[in-house]
Amino acid sequence: xxxxxxxxxxxxxxxxxxxxxxxxxxxxxxxxxxxxxxxxxxxxxxxxxxxxxxxxxxxxxxxxxxxxxxxxxxxxxxxxxxxxxxxxxxxxxxxxxxxxxxxxxxxxxxxxxxxxxxxxxxxxxxxxxxxxxxxxxxxxxxxxxxxxxxxxxxxxxxxxxxxxxxxxxxxxxxxxxxxxxxxxxxxxxxxxxxxxxxxxxxxxxxxxxxxxxxxxxxxxxxxxxxxxxxxxxxxxxxxxxxxxxxxxxxxxxxxxxxxxxxxxxxxxxxxxxxxxxxxxxxxxxxxxxxxxxxxxxxxxxxxxxxxxxxxxxxxxxxxxxxxxxxxxxxxxxxxxxxxxxxxxxxxxxxxxxxxxxxxxxxxxxxxxxxxxxxxxxxxxxxxxxxxxxxxxxxxxxxxxxxxxxxxxxxxxxxxxxxxxxxxxxxxxxxxxxxxxxxxxxxxxxxxxxxxxxxxxxxxxxxxxxxxxxxxxxxxxxxxxxxxxxxxxxxxxxxxxxxxxxxxxxxxxxxxxxxxxxxxxxxxxxxxxxxxxxxxxxxxxxxxxxxxxxxxxxxxxxxxxxxxxxxxxxxxxxxxxxxxxxxxxxxxxxxxxxxxxxxxxxxxxxxxxxxxxxxxxxxxx
Numbered sequence: 001x002x003x004x005x006x007x008x009x010x011x012x013x014x015x016x017x018x019x020x021x022x023x024x025x026x027x028x029x030x031x032x033x034x035x036x037x038x039x040x041x042x043x044x045x046x047x048x049x050x051x052x053x054x055x056x057x058x059x060x061x062x063x064x065x066x067x068x069x070x071x072x073x074x075x076x077x078x079x080x081x082x083x084x085x086x087x088x089x090x091x092x093x094x095x096x097x098x099x100x101x102x103x104x105x106x107x108x109x110x111x112x113x114x115x116x117x118x119x120x121x122x123x124x125x126x127x128x129x130x131x132x133x134x135x136x137x138x139x140x141x142x143x144x145x146x147x148x149x150x151x152x153x154x155x156x157x158x159x160x161x162x163x164x165x166x167x168x169x170x171x172x173x174x175x176x177x178x179x180x181x182x183x184x185x186x187x188x189x190x191x192x193x194x195x196x197x198x199x200x201x202x203x204x205x206x207x208x209x210x211x212x213x214x215x216x217x218x219x220x221x222x223x224x225x226x227x228x229x230x231x232x233x234x235x236x237x238x239x240x241x242x243x244x245x246x247x248x249x250x251x252x253x254x255x256x257x258x259x260x261x262x263x264x265x266x267x268x269x270x271x272x273x274x275x276x277x278x279x280x281x282x283x284x285x286x287x288x289x290x291x292x293x294x295x296x297x298x299x300x301x302x303x304x305x306x307x308x309x310x311x312x313x314x315x316x317x318x319x320x321x322x323x324x325x326x327x328x329x330x331x332x333x334x335x336x337x338x339x340x341x342x343x344x345x346x347x348x349x350x351x352x353x354x355x356x357x358x359x360x361x362x363x364x365x366x367x368x369x370x371x372x373x374x375x376x377x378x379x380x381x382x383x384x385x386x387x388x389x390x391x392x393x394x395x396x397x398x399x400x401x402x403x404x405x406x407x408x409x410x411x412x413x414x415x416x417x418x419x420x421x422x423x424x425x426x427x428x429x430x431x432x433x434x435x436x437x438x439x440x441x442x443x444x445x446x447x448x449x450x451x452x453x454x455x456x457x458x459x460x461x462x463x464x465x466x467x468x469x470x471x472x473x474x475x476x477x478x479x480x481x482x483x484x485x486x487x488x489x490x491x492x493x494x495x496x497x498x499x500x501x502x503x504x505x506x507x508x509x510x511x512x513x514x515x516x517x518x519x520x521x522x523x524x525x526x527x528x529x530x531x532x533x534x535x536x537x538x539x540x541x542x543x544x545x546x547x548x549x550x551x552x553x554x555x556x557x558x559x560x561x562x563x564x565x566x567x568x569x570x571x572x573x574x575x576x577x578x579x580x581x582x583x584x585x586x587x588x589x590x591x592x593x594x595x596x597x598x599x600x601x602x603x604x605x606x607x608x609x610x611x612x613x614x615x616x617x618x619x620x
Contacts, residue, residue, distance in 0.1 A: 235297020
């Protein structure tokens with residue numbers, strides 16, 4: 001056994017490692033606390049170690065700290081013991097041995113913490129804040145308990161610790177950190193005021209909590225062998241944050257599903273189209289804690305889910321965790337599990353699906369497919385083709401020449417959305433010639449990449465776009481909200497693509513889509529996508545003679561929504577509440593109805609409610 005006497009530095013929170021932070025109470029007194037943030041390579045700042053994710057160990061933690069404070073670590077704390085002699089006024093606490101884990105997941109915290117707790121199927125779940133936040137911790141503990149339980153059920157693998165702590169700190173360099181058993185958050189994800197915190201704040205808290213708890217399986221129990229495979233940690237957490245959130249909070253499913261597109265799909269496509277930010281999912285120079293790893297990673301997992309189905313996806317992940325528990329894995333290990341469980345699924349050439357052949361082009365190439373839908377004649381089947389979104393001449397060399405096997409789902413809306421049927425066909429990659437296969441192509445299908453299941457953009461020829469618009473105008477409710485959002489996102493991306501290539505472009509199609517999907521809706525999804533467009537349109541018209549026409553366009557888009565939503569009522573529906581919260585500023589700015597008066601009343605009400613708040617409510 002080696003023993004070290006080691007002295008380290010307590011850092012500012014921006015430097016990570018073992019760091020200090022503080023809050024000021026209502027009397028103006030500062031209170032300090034300590035915590036750790038060791039990912040990716042700061043454990044070496046706290047104790048001597050082999051600080052790489054493949055070196056897992058069991059950790060024994062002992063802390064000495066001032067009496068009256070609370071000490072937490074990965075494992076469940078034991079009863080502290082008072083120190084004697086020169087350390088009178090201090091306590092020592094020994095924690096049980098941790099589970100076998102990587103060094104970057106070691107965590108401990110000391111401070112004036114308060115808690116809310118509950119037992120969820122035998123596991124102690126706690127949320128921690130600092131003194132004065134006692135009444136703000138219930139939302140976090142309830143969301144944590146539900147997400148933790150649902151993850152265990154879905155994966156058929158019980159969370160391996162006896163407790164799960166969520167602690168909110170005044171300052172933290174990241175949004176949160178998934179330390180095994182002791183997750184650290186920025187305080188706004190744990191301290192939720194039951195009356196004042198906005199719906200958006202609650203949604204963000206639940207999402208981040210579910211994300212971090214997903215890591216307890218993906219990243220903690222099974223850890224990427226090296227940072228180039230960070231997808232195995234962060235891609236899964238970004239996928240499950242909403243997948244499990246829907247199971248934990250099923251009454252908010254419509255809103256959760258639309259936020260999937262706006263917060264993961266759209267940003268990852270934008271980042272992947274940008275040569276400055278794009279890189280393969282397998283990040284050779286990792287770690288890459290960025291939109292590609294999180295958003296594209298989650299999108300590719302969702303695409304796998306669409307191909308193999310829920311049962312295969314679930315059983316493959318269970319076996320993956322069982323085999324590599326308390327150890328490490330690489331993405332090939334995951335692919336092998338999907339292959340083993342997909343024997344009854346055929347690929348683009350009619351063969352049993354090989355997950356490696358399917359997924360390698362998605363993992364080892366940056367960029368993504370642009371699928372072109374060509375209708376030619378009104379009565380001809382649609383023909384689909386692919387090309388990379390960026391020109392091959394500006395992309396790094398690839399063994400797959402920027403072609404992908406694409407599971408392409410289209411939806412025919414002739415018989416209404418409720419009765420419509422998704423049809424899937426493979427778009428085969430250019431690098432592989434398959435025996436002649438017949439694809440069933442519907443004559444009158446409307447939406448390609450229905451549900452945004454694949455990581456790609458779609459462009460329609462004039463016939464196809466006209467068909468989409470005709471259907472939207474005739475019966476917009478036939479279109480799922482995700483499909484309406486995708487139409488806006490794709491048209492905006494294509495417009496920017498033409499502009500960057502110095503090709504002629506027009507806002508005509510984009511404005512046509514906005515006029516078809518925004519008015520008379522109490523849901524937020526489509527308008528959230530419109531927010532990406534409106535500032536650009538306003539800048540174009542701002543100082544010109546047609547600005548009045550632009551104002552009238554916005555008024556026309558929103559006037560029905562104003563009457564439909566109302567701003568003097570409350571709702572338990574997240575979608576409706578956030579639609580009110582986000583649309584009202586535009587309605588005030590463009591003088592829709594009596595929105596100016598409504599906005600003033602809401603602001604005064606908010607100020608009055610904040611007068612009596614204590615420490616640590618972000619919105620106040």
